[in-house]
Amino acid sequence: MAEPLALAQVPGVHSASGTVDRETVLRTTTSRTARIVLAALGWAVAALFLASFVIFFALHTLPGDPAVIIGGLDATDAQIEAIRAEHGWDRPLIIQYLSWLGAALTGDFGTSPFSSLSVTHELLTKLQVTVPLALMSLSLAVIFALLIGVYAAARSTTLAGRLVSWLSQLGIAVPTFIVGMLLVMYLATPLHLPSTGFPREGWGDPGAALRSLILPAITLAIPQTAGLVRYVRSAVLEQLGQDYVRTARAQGMSRRRALLTQALRNAWLPLLAVIALDAAALLMGTVVVEQVFALPGIGHHLVASVSTRDIVTVQGFLMVLSGAVILLMMLSNVASRLLDPRVRLR
Structure with missing residues (x-):
């Protein structure tokens, strides 16, 4: 049978015998969770x-009248x-806002006055491109950042580590659109990958859809990998300098x-927030990449809607992107606090 936890392990909760009761x-x-x-x-x-x-x-205070x-x-x-009357734009702004917000809470972001299409339907269609692109990019960035960052930490004093x-x-400094154009110039033809566009049948042809996302995903992943490598390297080096690692080394490890x-396992906690921020940045970064590769995703459609002053579509898309970013931040915050025993037992 496992021994009861010591009183010091969970402050303020103990039984009459001075040890912590498991049910308590x-x-x-x-309760804390x-x-x-x-x-x-x-x-x-x-x-x-x-x-x-x-x-x-x-959006509604920007110059330019969509009715005109x-x-x-x-x-x-x-x-x-x-x-204006047909679309309700003649009402006071606060009334328009409350009406739009009430509908948005039910998943109805209105109808585009330019295309006469449901914004929600358009959004769901574009997400089928943007979400897989962001997930592919994030997966590549995390995998390669861990491998390269750990290598750089292990050889931090060598020429390879400094390189x-x-x-x-350099990867952080190079603009994304330049990375994309270079990949198209030097990789698209040799690897027989599509340089632009997305299959008309969408995910009805999974192979073609995945192939069309390879170069955009690499384009997005390169700057994200470069940024994550620095965090992984710093986090691992910090853990290697902790007393518990020194003790393990002194015992022959x-x-x-x-x-x-030891070090990599405990370095995950500070990296959670960084990865969540990167995931949010990837959603925003798709705007540029989708333009470069002519992908029919959220970013591409958002730019087109801004150019036509389609505020109904723009506010719906921005609201969903903001919600995704807020959700990622919330999950990161909760995970960090629940997984860190120093916070969990506070």
């Missing part, structure tokens, strides 16, 4: 409402007023085993 520990841990999750949910909801307010009013664009140069004042650090700085079984 479970109740206390569950619930508080952490509820606090994160409260923050996420507040941030989402604030984002919706900023997005809506920022829809009506055209020959439209009369009466026709323009009729267009990795220098190359990671090899440096390689200490690095892989």
